[in-house]
Amino acid sequence: MTTTLPTAPTGPGHPQPFTGTRTLGEPGQIDAEGVCAWFGGRLVLETVNLTMEQSKVTALIGPSGCGKSTFLRILNRMHEVVPGAQLAGSVKLDGVDIYGPGQRAMETRRHIGMVFQKPNPFPAMTIAENVLAGLKFSRSTPGDKDDLVQEALTKAGLWNEVKDRLGELGGALSGGQQQRLCIARSLAVRPRVLLMDEPCSALDPTSTLRIEQTIKEIADEVTVVIVTHNMQQAQRVSDYCAFFLAAENQPGRVIEAGRTEMIFGEPTDQRTFDYVNGQFG
Amino acid sequence: MIADGTTQSAPEGVLVTTTSASTQSAPVHEPRPPGPPPSGEFPESPAPPRPRRLPSPIRPGAFGAEDATILVGAAVSALCLVWIVFYQLTSLSGGLGFLICWYLAFLGLTWLGTAQVIERQVATDRVVAVVVVSAAALVIGIIIFIVAWVTYKAVPTIHWAALFTKDQKSFQLAESNALDHVGILHAVIGTFEQVLLAVAIGVPFAVATAIYLNEVRGFGSRTVRTVVTAMSGTPSVVAGVFIYSMLILTHVISYSGFAASLALVVILLPSVTRVVEEVLRVVPSGLREASQALGAPEWRTVWSVVLPTARSGVVTAVLLGIARIVGETAPLLFTAVGSQVLNLNPLSGDQGALPLVIWSDVRQPNAVLIDLAFQAAFVLMAFVLILFVLARIFSRPKGKGGKGRARPEEDDLMARFFVPIPIEESESR
Numbered sequence: 001m002t003t004t005l006p007t008a009p010t011g012p013g014h015p016q017p018f019t020g021t022r023t024l025g026e027p028g029q030i031d032a033e034g035v036c037a038w039f040g041g042r043l044v045l046e047t048v049n050l051t052m053e054q055s056k057v058t059a060l061i062g063p064s065g066c067g068k069s070t071f072l073r074i075l076n077r078m079h080e081v082v083p084g085a086q087l088a089g090s091v092k093l094d095g096v097d098i099y100g101p102g103q104r105a106m107e108t109r110r111h112i113g114m115v116f117q118k119p120n121p122f123p124a125m126t127i128a129e130n131v132l133a134g135l136k137f138s139r140s141t142p143g144d145k146d147d148l149v150q151e152a153l154t155k156a157g158l159w160n161e162v163k164d165r166l167g168e169l170g171g172a173l174s175g176g177q178q179q180r181l182c183i184a185r186s187l188a189v190r191p192r193v194l195l196m197d198e199p200c201s202a203l204d205p206t207s208t209l210r211i212e213q214t215i216k217e218i219a220d221e222v223t224v225v226i227v228t229h230n231m232q233q234a235q236r237v238s239d240y241c242a243f244f245l246a247a248e249n250q251p252g253r254v255i256e257a258g259r260t261e262m263i264f265g266e267p268t269d270q271r272t273f274d275y276v277n278g279q280f281g
Numbered sequence: 282m283i284a285d286g287t288t289q290s291a292p293e294g295v296l297v298t299t300t301s302a303s304t305q306s307a308p309v310h311e312p313r314p315p316g317p318p319p320s321g322e323f324p325e326s327p328a329p330p331r332p333r334r335l336p337s338p339i340r341p342g343a344f345g346a347e348d349a350t351i352l353v354g355a356a357v358s359a360l361c362l363v364w365i366v367f368y369q370l371t372s373l374s375g376g377l378g379f380l381i382c383w384y385l386a387f388l389g390l391t392w393l394g395t396a397q398v399i400e401r402q403v404a405t406d407r408v409v410a411v412v413v414v415s416a417a418a419l420v421i422g423i424i425i426f427i428v429a430w431v432t433y434k435a436v437p438t439i440h441w442a443a444l445f446t447k448d449q450k451s452f453q454l455a456e457s458n459a460l461d462h463v464g465i466l467h468a469v470i471g472t473f474e475q476v477l478l479a480v481a482i483g484v485p486f487a488v489a490t491a492i493y494l495n496e497v498r499g500f501g502s503r504t505v506r507t508v509v510t511a512m513s514g515t516p517s518v519v520a521g522v523f524i525y526s527m528l529i530l531t532h533v534i535s536y537s538g539f540a541a542s543l544a545l546v547v548i549l550l551p552s553v554t555r556v557v558e559e560v561l562r563v564v565p566s567g568l569r570e571a572s573q574a575l576g577a578p579e580w581r582t583v584w585s586v587v588l589p590t591a592r593s594g595v596v597t598a599v600l601l602g603i604a605r606i607v608g609e610t611a612p613l614l615f616t617a618v619g620s621q622v623l624n625l626n627p628l629s630g631d632q633g634a635l636p637l638v639i640w641s642d643v644r645q646p647n648a649v650l651i652d653l654a655f656q657a658a659f660v661l662m663a664f665v666l667i668l669f670v671l672a673r674i675f676s677r678p679k680g681k682g683g684k685g686r687a688r689p690e691e692d693d694l695m696a697r698f699f700v701p702i703p704i705e706e707s708e709s710r
Contacts, residue, residue: 078574110576120567124589137577
């Protein structure tokens with residue numbers, strides 16, 4: 001069951017690097033099949049089967065320590081960065097297992113971007129350089145850098161605020177602006193999926209609303225998976241919802257997943273009902 | 282439970298009746314206007330709040346005329362007491378012993394005086410404060426004395442025009458031994474070339490080692506860190522002997538400035554490595570994650586994110602490293618040997634250096650050479666001071682328009698490294 005990274009190829013697939021087979025910028029669909037995760041031999045996530053639909057926003061909700069963030073990090077191979085981390089199962093981006101042989105983690109992460117909880121623009125780079133950082137790292141040269149900077153910042157809803165000071169350092173922005181800069185930075189490499197790990201938990205309500213607006217706007221261009229502790233936020237932004245829960249001394253599991261209206265309106269599981277109605281614990 | 286509740290409710294009821302009785306007695310003071318309760322604690326007109334008067338606080342940091350009087354009194358009476366005991370009652374002698382006895386008596390009398398006039402707790406505090414302040418004053422005083430003394434010995438005899446344009450050739454040829462014909466150009470050039478070579482060779486290795494220790498965390502990094510730490514304690518003369526025996530005696534290279542810079546690398550490497558490692562450690566790990574999540578390979582993360590973020594810290598580390606090696610004398614004795622004449626080529630032949638000029642000239646039975654040695658010491662000191670000031674400037678966080686968010690971690694780090702700078706310290710006081 002336990003396999004060291006990367007996992008062996010699963011299924012009758014014909015694993016081929018997805019470079020070239022699809023163009024960047026098309027929203028992708030992620031299928032997680034039987035995903036389990038370990039940290040140092042301790043099972044933290046058990047048999048997660050979840051499909052994140054193309055061009056939709058999927059919210060992962062649940063209490064702390066139930067494996068949401070771990071699952072999110074598995075989706076773009078950031079899980080394996082942690083020492084002692086192991087996993088089983090497969091994660092398919094448009095049918096291609098990202099843990100399959102011949103798949104490189106760096107390449108995968110360009111297709112599946114990530115925005116973190118704490119805004120983390122590169123402090124030594126200007127705003128424009130931050131946006132272009134991903135391209136610099138992958139050594140690909142965009143047609144027109146200025147256009148790309150404008151496009152990415154516009155999508156992230158930051159262009160009007162920073163268009164006159166693109167040469168300033170990224171650290172000079174406010175927290176909410178920094179987070180939108182991080183979103184723009186992720187969008188600039190034209191990912192097919194954007195993972196967001198509690199992107200608003202360090203921000204004030206106004207900035208949070210701006211980010212949520214941004215998420216809605218970009219959803220038709222990129223599939224979004226968002227981890228959030230905020231029930232209202234999950235309701236506001238997501239099309240689909242997955243409820244994670246870990247019982248005491250048990251690994252995290254998906255209790256229920258489905259359309260957001262269903263999860264919040266008429267959940268089938270009592271635990272889901274309790275959680276979304278704030279009767280948890 | 283119920284029984285408990287009832288028994289508890291009974292006294293409450295009693296209490297209520299008493300309070301109601303007191304409220305019933307209130308109509309006695311009926312003439313008062315309705316409104317705020319007629320109580321001394323609540324004044325009827327809303328007066329502006331006054332600062333509450335605290336009982337006179339004990340503030341050990343406060344220092345007034347009274348305290349100064351006690352200190353001066355203690356100092357003078359300690360002087361008298363120790364003089365009587367030292368020279369009149371006993372037949373002791375010696376300035377240092379007198380000073381130590383005076384200081385101890387001063388502390389004791391300070392305590393006694395403060396305890397009498399103010400309070401015992403304050404007295405203990407005051408004595409500790411005196412010890413701390415005098416220790417700091419001693420250290421700062423010694424350094425100021427060294428700087429002032431070297432300046433006093435050097436500056437009046439300097440011939441600026443000759444100092445940086447001439448070497449000691451004319452002295453060697455006995456053409457003229459006046460100070461306007463000799464200088465330390467050969468030593469300045471020698472030191473410059475040796476340090477530059479040492480930095481060029483050492484810093485890339487040091488940065489690479491620090492990256493290995495902090496970013497790669499590869500095999501044996503713990504051992505490497507221990508070795509680096511141990512290396513930083515290597516006596517510099519050993520570094521010189523190492524290069525001398527390994528490279529010069531085996532005829533790999535000859536006596537030269539280059540050999541000297543190799544010896545300096547041995548000293549530079551561990552100190553720069555340790556500082557750079559500290560600087561890299563304070564780069565937030567979120568930046569590395571962000572970089573990886575954008576699809577950057579690890580070398581890219583280090584090169585494009587970690588090192589630029591830590592740039593000012595790395596520059597500071599290099600400047601501190603230069604300050605560390607520029608005054609090293611022992612390793613140069615075996616390697617550059619020293620020279621009276623200018624040798625521009627660091628790769629062959631004996632070469633002068635500022636520390637070597639000081640070392641050799643100050644022992645000569647010649648006033649001109651002794652003056653020259655002090656001038657070299659002055660130049661060396663000024664150079665180190667300039668390096669520290671530069672390091673201080675570079676360590677400041679910068680952002681355009683001053684709006685750049687400061688990097689507090691780095692500030693803290695630099696504060697830690699800059700504690701030993703006496704001049705900056707005394708300025709800030």
